[in-house]
Amino acid sequence: MAKHMSRLTPLAAFGLATTMALSACSGSAPTPAASRDLGTPVAGKIKPGSLKGTTLTFASSGGIFQDGQMKSVWNPFAEESGATMQQDAFDPAKTKAMVESGQVSWDIVDAASIQGTMECGTTYQKLDKTQIDFSKIPKGLLADDCSVPSILYGDILVYNTALFGANPPTSFADFFDTKKYPGKRGVNMTTHVEPEILEIALQADGVDPSKLAPADINQAVNKYKSLGNNLVGWTSGAQAQQQLESGEVAMSIVWSGRGFGAAKAGAPVAPMWNQWKIMTDSLLVPTGVKDPQAAFAGLNYFLGSEQQAKSTEATSYAPVNIDAKPNVPEQTAKWLVTSKLDSGTPRNAKFWRENFDALTKAWGDWVTGN
Template sequence: MHTTSPRRRTIRAVTLGMAAAVALAGCGSSEPEPSATYDLGTPVAGEVPEGVFEGVTLTFAGSGGIFQEGQTTAAWTPFAEVTGATFQQDAFDPGKLKAMVESGNTTWDLVNTTQFDTARFCGTLYEEYDYSKVDISKVPEGTITDDCMVPQILYGLVVAYNTEAFGDNPPTSAADFFDTEKFPGKRTVSMSQYVDPQMLEFAIVADGGDTANLTPEQIPTAMEKYRSLGDDVIGWTSGAQAQQQLESGEAVMGLVWSGRGYGAAAAGAPVAPMWDEWMVMVDSTGIPKGTKNLDAAFAAVNFYGGAEQQATMTEETSYGPINTEAKPELDDTLKTWMTTENLETGHYPNVDFWVENYDALATEWSGWVTGG
């Protein structure tokens, strides 16, 4: 069963290191200065008045690498050129964000984080969106999952398999990933510090479970399913490592981010995606609590969501656009890996469940990544 997440306020911490409880923004510090306001008219995705933010400086904290570079090329640099704003770049760190907000000295205006992060800390670390200031009419259905985000990219947790090993008999289900008799060889899965409930959901789907109706008892069972692979399971702690394992042939299957599977295929590795069952993933554009440029941040998000900007972003980064009218020019390899072409077979996360059961999830995940 494939479920679409309604818009709701929910969920998970980005890393095991983040505290389970977060103090309200500004606690123990002076009130932040009020944000400047501008008359921007009715928002239209991809458009912004010329020269409107002359003298304003915005800072975007992203995930780095080709993705942040592609975003800058597609949206942030053009936004600065049109509006007169200065657009600075930084690296996102959840601990740094928390410290900023709690000290009342927020210097970031936009961040790239997970949908779980914005949902879990909506209203404390992140500003609630005023959706009258952002055109979300072309945003894919089911991808706004809390009141403190709009989607930044669409990607997926997908099975990437070696076509030389399984080209005549490819895997077609989550259960096949765990069937080492029918599909022999090493599998690679996440063992990173980042808690990934969708990896557990994948194991639950493999056992015939319904992600819309999860129970706490399924959490250790799902984790044990990966342990049951024994010597046939290896771990990746970064997307780059997952890609390298696929390229080298060290793993004949991987449960990896779609962009990393594409990277391996684009590098010439005999790797293809399985779209029969996959996990839909969304990154959020969050606005840190206490930004002094709230209207400018909304305008930048609105500009980023334009069809032209999203087409360029996809061409530059390989990640799926968050505007349904975007028409990126895709080569044959990228078409094969494009998540937005396969949304009907994707499973959306049960965010409410993972909020309510985060402590149990974190405990299991800690044991998994430490070999416990």
């Protein structure tokens, strides 16, 4: 849970969300899913009143981030569809326990995308893609058969412009070149590392992330080891941001939202977009929900351009609908990844699904000193 929360910016800080009803509906029985005709799905649209009598529960990251999701998407969805929306704080272990016990009380969850990749078809059910309009999602963001991208951000190289403004880094190889670019390097040193971190090291060595082999895992770990005393670990997004703000590190690989947070706080930092790792969080439907059709209708509504624009305005994360036009300050716009997709690469989802245990062991053994 903490890992999933820690990427959030100050505009999306973690706080426990208590379960609460967000819109009331009449006491009439819900329309049976088999008799509903929701029509051809169009992202952001729902037939008025079509889910009257239905209750859905959304579990997400809590705090201001989840409040933004509720205000920009789920409150309007409830009003238009006639459904009652409830919310709770997401916990991956609790989701798994619900599914295993057959007592699933969450209908849609917002999780780290690796969870959809690793647990598609088990904890999370495969989507009925005839009920969701994916046509406005950028190519490459659909990593598996269970996930709908909810926010768009990235693992990026952020550097100190006071040190390197006249000669900025232009590749991940520069991150590891402490002779040309002297100074400390910030790196995510949690045991639950994201695969993107290893792909960054491999790209620095010229390895194509779409053509990975098991031996590449140790190569990536050794690449970080090569930084020696220049490596400064961080274990939360807040710590990563503070390292940039204080000048403790000259460069860092951070979530784009944390780089933006440092810049907004006045730190002399800038992103490198020549290479970056495309990342999303995912909306997922737990296996065993009582009304999958209603959950899929919610996912379809979430993907609308208006909903995505308002969500970006509320959370500072980039929209996942190519037609969304959020009204954000100029500084925020510079850090949104939407217009930078051509220079980014997504994780090799198939490889990491097959080799995630090896990644976890190799990285965990290193950061814990085993």
